[in-house]
Amino acid sequence: MTPEFVLGCIILIIGAIAAGFPREKTYLARLIHLEIPAFGLLLIMLAYDEMLALMTFVGVTAISTFVLVRAIERKEAAR
């Protein structure tokens, strides 16, 4: 039980609760809350020394955020 693993699990749980039950139910708040479990998962991967998985995960998170921002922009423009 390294400190990275414990801290990653705590942040992952906080982020999952925040993304699942946000206080203000807008798309933007959910998207920002989705960053927190990404940090938690990054710490857990760091605890297991998975460097390539960590780099891939960070890159894919950025690309998926870009795609989600485009989708939310379309949705907001149509409303």
Add this chain to the structure above:
Amino acid sequence: MDEILVVLFAAVALIGAAGTYFQRDRFNKLIAVGITFGGIVPFIVARGYLDVAIVVSLIVPITTIIILLLCRRRDAHDA
């Protein structure tokens, strides 16, 4: 890493994660995500993965800038 530094950086990361959930304004949420990032990066550096630290330090601000594109378009009242 020393135990006192582990506790200190873990506290910074947890304050950022909880602050993202409890802040109501969207810019305050983004600033709290930055605080979480500041608590996570010393753990990556302490494990010796400097290349991963470079990648994360490049991609997380880019993600913040992409989300700011979405923040600009929204009205002030429905944060």
